[in-house]
Amino acid sequence: MESKEKSELAKQYNSPSEGKSGLYVYRAGSFGGALKKDVWLNGKCVGETAPNIFFYEEIEGNTEHKVSTESEFSPNDLLIKTESGKNYFVSQYIKMGVFVGGAGVELVDEKKGKKQVSKLDMAIKGTCSK
Incomplete structure (x- = not known):
C-alpha cells in the first residue's frame, strides 16, 4: 500500500495539473x-x-484513454474521453464466471466515485500478474 499521507492527499480530489485529467x-x-x-x-x-x-494518476486531458481489466477469457475495455481539469472515477467490479470470476470496468459519476474512494486505501502502482 502507498503511505497514508499519499492516500489522504489523493482523497482531497484536487484539480489535476494544467492540461491533465485525474x-x-x-x-x-x-x-x-x-x-x-x-x-x-x-x-x-x-x-x-x-x-x-x-489507484490514482494524472493522465493527458482532452484525449481518449482505454482502461482495461483482466477477465475470465479476455480483457474488458472502457474508453473514456477526458477533459482537462476534471477527475474521472472508474469502478472495477467482479462478476461470476464459468470457471473463475471475471471483472469489468465502468465509469461512475464524480459524487459516487468520491464517496467510494474516500473509504479505500491507495495501492502502489506498477505490478501486474501478466
Whole structure:
C-alpha cells in the first residue's frame, strides 16, 4: 500500500495539473475477495486490484484513454474521453464466471466515485500478474 499521507492527499480530489485529467480506478467491496485482477491504462500496467483499494494518476486531458481489466477469457475495455481539469472515477467490479470470476470496468459519476474512494486505501502502482 502507498503511505497514508499519499492516500489522504489523493482523497482531497484536487484539480489535476494544467492540461491533465485525474483518473481514479478503484475496487470497492469484498465480493470476490480472493481474486486479484490486473488493470491497464492504454495498454500499460496500472496495477493488480484487491478489495477496497484504489489507484490514482494524472493522465493527458482532452484525449481518449482505454482502461482495461483482466477477465475470465479476455480483457474488458472502457474508453473514456477526458477533459482537462476534471477527475474521472472508474469502478472495477467482479462478476461470476464459468470457471473463475471475471471483472469489468465502468465509469461512475464524480459524487459516487468520491464517496467510494474516500473509504479505500491507495495501492502502489506498477505490478501486474501478466
